[in-house]
Structures are given as C-alpha cells and as structure tokens.
Amino acid sequence: MAGTGVFSPGRAQIAARTLRRDRWWLQPLITVVVLLSFSVYATIRAFSNTAYVQEKSHLLSPFYSPCLTDKCKPGSADFGTIGNWWPVAPAVLVLVVPLGFRFTCYYYRKAYYRSFWQSPPACAVAEPHAKYTGETRFPLIGQNVHRYFFYLGLGLNVILTWDAIHSFKQEAGLAHAHGGAGWGHMGLGSLILTANACLLWAYSMSCHSCRHAMGGRLNHFSKHPIRYWAWTQVSKLNTRHMQIAWVSLFGVALTDLYVSLVASGHFADPRFF
Numbered sequence: 652m653a654g655t656g657v658f659s660p661g662r663a664q665i666a667a668r669t670l671r672r673d674r675w676w677l678q679p680l681i682t683v684v685v686l687l688s689f690s691v692y693a694t695i696r697a698f699s700n701t702a703y704v705q706e707k708s709h710l711l712s713p714f715y716s717p718c719l720t721d722k723c724k725p726g727s728a729d730f731g732t733i734g735n736w737w738p739v740a741p742a743v744l745v746l747v748v749p750l751g752f753r754f755t756c757y758y759y760r761k762a763y764y765r766s767f768w769q770s771p772p773a774c775a776v777a778e779p780h781a782k783y784t785g786e787t788r789f790p791l792i793g794q795n796v797h798r799y800f801f802y803l804g805l806g807l808n809v810i811l812t813w814d815a816i817h818s819f820k821q822e823a824g825l826a827h828a829h830g831g832a833g834w835g836h837m838g839l840g841s842l843i844l845t846a847n848a849c850l851l852w853a854y855s856m857s858c859h860s861c862r863h864a865m866g867g868r869l870n871h872f873s874k875h876p877i878r879y880w881a882w883t884q885v886s887k888l889n890t891r892h893m894q895i896a897w898v899s900l901f902g903v904a905l906t907d908l909y910v911s912l913v914a915s916g917h918f919a920d921p922r923f924f
C-alpha cells in the first residue's frame with residue numbers, strides 16, 4: 652500500500668526527519684512539562700480532600716466547587732449534596748467537567764497532539780506515525796463532545812462566580828476586627844477568586860464552540876444582527892484563545908494553592924476592609 656502523509660509517493664523523499672536547525676522541540680517540551688505538572692498537582696489536590704475551604708472568609712477552592720457529597724466540609728456545599736454514596740473525594744465528581752472541557756478544547760488538542768503524540772511535533776518535522784486517521788475514528792472522534800462540555804462549563808462558571816461574590820461576605824466571628832458582619836468586605840482571597848472567575852469566563856467566551864453557538868449555521872448575518880454582534884465580539888476573544896487557555900489554567904491552580912495555604916493555616920488571608 653502506498654504511504655500517506657509525508658510518506659506519499661508524490662512527496663520529496665528526504666531521509667532526515669527534519670532539516671530544521673532551530674530549537675523546534677522547545678515548545679512541545681514546555682507544553683509537556685506544564686501539562687504534566689498541572690495534571691500531577693490537580694490529581695494530588697483532588698484526592699487529598701483537605702484544605703479546600705476557609706469558612707470564615709468564604710474561600711472555596713475551584714477544584715472542589717460545588718462540593719456535592721455529605722462528606723463536604725462546612726461552608727463548601729452551598730448548592731446541596733447528593734448523599735454519601737460517592738466513594739472518593741468530592742473534587743473528583745466535579746473535576747470531570749473542567750478536565751473534559753480542557754481535554755477536548757481545540758487549542759489544547761493541537762498542543763498535546765504535537766507534544767505528546769508528535770503528530771506532528773512541529774512544522775516541517777515528520778511525525779513518527781505512518782498512518783493518520785485524525786479525529787474520524789474511535790477514540791478521537793469522541794473529541795466532538797467538546798460542545799457539550801462547553802455548556803456544562805458555563806454552569807460551573809456561574810457557580811465559581813457565586814463563590815467569588817460570596818467571598819465578599821464576612822462571618823460574624825470576624826465582625827469586631829473588620830467593622831461588622833455581612834456583605835461588602837474584601838480580602839486578597841476575594842480578589843483572587845474574582846480574577847479566577849473572570850479568566851474562566853474569558854476562556855469559555857473565547858471557545859470555538861461558543862463562536863459557533865453565536866454565529867454558526869447562519870446564512871445571512873444581516874437577518875440576525877444580535878447574533879452577528881455577539882459572534883463579532885466572541886471572534887475577537889477567540890483570536891486570543893491560546894493565551895487565555897494558558898493564563899486561566901495557571902489561574903485555577905494558583906487559586907487552589909492560595910485557598911489551600913489559607914485553609915491549612917499557613918497564610919492569613921489579608922482583609923482590606
């Protein structure tokens with residue numbers, strides 16, 4: 652059978668895998684290191700089941716929000732629970748959505764196809780695979796579920812936005828030191844949770860599925876001015892999707908780290924007012 656891709660009979664037959672002399676391998680290498688580091692950190696934190704909520708300042712880690720089992724610590728289950736039957740840490744129940752959303756993201760696919768599967772690792776660098784079926788067959792055809800994760804992710808964004816708003820509330824126990832209980836207080840944690848929610852909204856709004864939801868399948872933009880306007884705005888964000896994907900990934904990890912430091916007593920959340 653005739654070869655395909657770079658092995659096609661019509662292609663120039665070059666014995667070397669690539670003629671590039673620059674450090675083309677650097678970007679895939681960085682992608683591998685960062686994604687593996689995030690995966691290891693997220694796995695450890697998700698299964699640790701500790702230091703994910705600081706009740707007094709209403710700080711809840713995004714890895715554990717919403718916390719959905721009866722084992723959730725006080726202050727972390729504002730949206731109700733599903734009982735006690737879930738056998739492992741509650742974070743695992745929730746992380747399916749953001750991980751599924753990121754794993755099937757069009758940008759991350761490009762990143763990890765290149766860096767992990769070397770398919771291909773860079774422009775003008777031959778891939779080691781002789782056969783290419785892309786996303787037309789199992790299992791990669793499953794990547795098409797991305798649009799459903801997009802909608803589930805929107806629900807999660809609403810919940811994380813609620814967590815951020817909730818962090819501007821102060822418990823009665825801190826009232827004396829900070830001028831009264833109730834709403835209208837702000838600490839460093841409130842700002843971090845708010846920034847994290849904003850970044851996650853930006854990530855969702857810049858998603859290719861969002862762009863399609865706004866302006867896809869339209870024959871005449873002129874007949875749908877509102878959808879055309881929304882599509883135009885999303886398209887502007889979409890050009891920055893790669894950057895937003897990385898920044899929001901770091902944002903989630905750093906927010907979780909901050910909450911864990913505060914909740915474990917290693918750092919006192921500074922309250923501004």
Ligand code: FES
Nearest residue numbers: 756757758858859
């Ligand atoms: Fe990246 Fe949808 S394409 S989140």
